[in-house]
Amino acid sequence: MINNNAMEAIDSLFMDILETRLHPEGYGWLCEQGAALRSTAKPGKLNRIFAQVPRFAIKADPELAAQQLAQGGKQLPVNAMREWLIDTLSRVWLLLQVPDGDQISYVATIDPLFVGAEVNELVALYKSLELLAYPEQWITRCEEGIRSNIGSVLEAIMCNNNYPAVYLKEAAWNQMILKAFFTDKDVRRIRGLEQRMNPRLKAALEDYVQERTAAGRSVNPEIYKLMELQ
Template structure:
């Protein structure tokens, strides 16, 4: 359903890599792509090239402009290589080069890569999931990525990655959002956060907030982004608590949560805070702005 065009994707990534790596590195990559795309290539050939990519291509960060990000999104909705390295892009090109017509064989090949990968290789693999052939086959693997204790690997699956929103089962998705909050990563970088809102997640987040309040700890204002659309009498009490906080970002989050809701009492509550309501209506308060301000403060 969300299959990206492989030729378009690899051409795009090759252009990005070529702008920051050496001609010799690009020659190496071209030779490996040609060899791996042949029917005579073996899985071990991919594994060797995949591991060696940083030595030949380098680890520099890709040069990504707003135009590049838009082009990426046109290739595959949600695809965003803003934080990718040249090695990561090259590794993605390599795994897109091998024959994929036999889904079972392709899946087995990629799974073996996952099972033997180091941290840098796992980052490349998880970030590449939305671009791979037969993407629906990697649901279980994506869920395992959410459970990892490696921060960089978790970010690769959770942030700026459309795969979870498009393919993950609800329980796995809910765990991803909750863990993102738990480890202090920015919620606004979770692609598709609005379209995967669900009542079970809203309750989980409310319970998490109550646990932190009971322990005298703060709660990220971004937590309420997935609660607002599910407001009811019980959850509205949390929003009332936010409006009473001295922290401006918490009050802004409360206003946004009410704006997201179709629950009439939430709109009545928002009408009691006219200044915040007007700022929301003028676009001065958004979830992304709250997320960015939180990053600046930390």
């Protein structure tokens, strides 16, 4: 679980990015919703706000946003976040506003979002995993996401996300890595890939290479780099 000081810094970072990328009215709406969640966060309220984000999270004029960043002299340390869709940024920030003092209430508020979420909502939920409180509570949800056939959902879990490397058990981790190769994801963006290489994964990758070679199909060179680690 991320400590309070780190979470304050992360929250500030999100606000810096959102302020420059949202239309002023949209930014004001988002701040109001965040305050409402900090006051009283219930599943129904969070569901409603989550669904409303595309209506209010209106992009700012790109030139104005660039000027604001330059004038503010802001050095944003997480460059990847600047590439997220504005809806994703807004939704992840909203999740960070849910009070986490009580585990049962916290999980009961956020977990229902995974059920019936549309694709963009799922992307935000999976990108938020490493920032959510009580991280062990989201392992099953992460494993469910790995079984998805939706490319953007898989990338949200696999790419530039620390959660899988830290919390997934070996079997689920291996499944994710194999699926990344099966679905031609950029495995270089998977955090902890080399550190979590293991004998079972090596054996599975060797079988995969043999199948691809026998079928006359190309093999991602990153596989050979991984197998050399074992």
